[in-house]
Amino acid sequence: MYVAVKGGEKAIDNAHRLMAEERRGDPAVPELGLDQIAEQLGLAVDRVMTEGSVHDRELAALAVKQAQGDLVEAVFLLRAYRTTLPRFGGSEPIDTAAMAIRRRISSAFKDLPGGQVLGPTYDYTHRLLDFTLAAEGTPEPAALAEQPVEAQMPRVADVLGHEGLIERSVEADGPANATAEEPPGDLTRQPLSFPAGRDLRLQNLARGDEGFLLALAYSSQRGYGNTHPFAGEIRMGDVTVEFAPEELGFAVEIGTITVTECQMINQFKGSKDVPPQFTRGYGLTFGQSERKAMAMALVDRSLRAGELGEDAVNPVQDEEFVLAHSDNVEASGFVQHLKLPHYVDFQSELELIRRLRAATPTADRETAE
Amino acid sequence: MPAFATEDRRRWMGVLAKAAPDEIATVWSSLAPTPDYALLRRPETGLVMVRGRIGGDGAPFNLGEMTVTRCSVRLAGGLVGHAWVAGRRTDHAERAAVLDALMQAPARRPAVEAAIAHLDSLQAARSDRAAREAAATRVDFFTMVRGEN
Structure with a gap:
């Protein structure tokens, strides 16, 4: 238990001044601008937007600067800021099939309609430190093809789905007017309870810590789970967000955001109701967050164990374990609260230990030692 | 009966929302005469929850929020304009709302x-440009078959 303490205002104030000075670093070195962070540390900004659960590059860049590059702290800052803003409503669901593709690959289908588009990727680099970046310089401009990529590229489920070899989402075969139904669960409004629907699980995973999800996904591949996945499709690009304001009565485009989507496909032996087919795990993130989207898709599929009649015996398949520990703001808060003064607590435990020792005969203690 | 189709308005509001703030500023400075308007709803920044679909094609779920600024204006003639614009630029939203109203005014619309x-x-x-940069990275993977010449 944490008992409030008083005092220390002067020391705290000075500690924050010291932190601000250290954050600035050597004043002879030019100060970082938010535009530099947003433009040149873009993947850090993307991670902070995804886990901070607010798409705003400038705010995320500010959070990265304020947190001295500590991305988990930056996520916390962005989450705190969002509580100061009103919620206008929910968007129409984004259409990732209509994404303006900047990257799109499949490890399962070589000849995917629309082709494999590598886009800006670290894949196939040699991971050798590039010392030319230590000197300032202008990179070679990107190559331009004569023809742009196709405006519409089918998603992987659309490629195999017609043969029934891959599961379709329930609504894919029906009218896709899901907004007319009740809105999806929102864990920023209702505390999470178990069992959670897949909508809430995906929201939780989208906000979840990349490192935690990565480790869980890895565990499922190494044997603590039962996934046999293929990266059916990974696509990254820009989608338009539409919102229907009350005063208009129709949806309008409010902006364009970059998202990364991952469709993992997993073998499934079938059950008494369902024939053998591929099942899917789904990952979706703001920005270019491919590792996160892939981990999310693996964990999403693992959490469907119960629904698909698989034995759920591993951590990654345990919904409560995964969802209750995925949030790095909550986790960081609870771990770091141990730094706060617990003097009263500790004093009482000290007394207890002393009493226990006094009650134990000395001979026993000497034997134990 | 308004003198424009809803689909037209949807389109121009989308273009105004997706424009860069400095592009809107350029359009604004070219307006003549400067429109006379009152704020019905001052520019206000808030959040819209961005929804995705489970599996890309299934039921909606909440991905995360985005910042959005909205504004509503009324021209001296009574026409009302609205804007909903991603981000926190209040000048962008206010100007886009005025431009939305001007698009409904037959005399101002052509310009x-x-x-x-x-x-x-x-x-x-x-x-x-982005689509052609991406297309330049399109690749064909060959499946290597062992033992073949």
């Missing part, structure tokens, strides 16, 4: 329509 067509072409050019 504003030309400006919006220009904004649209700038956006199309950016998209085309």
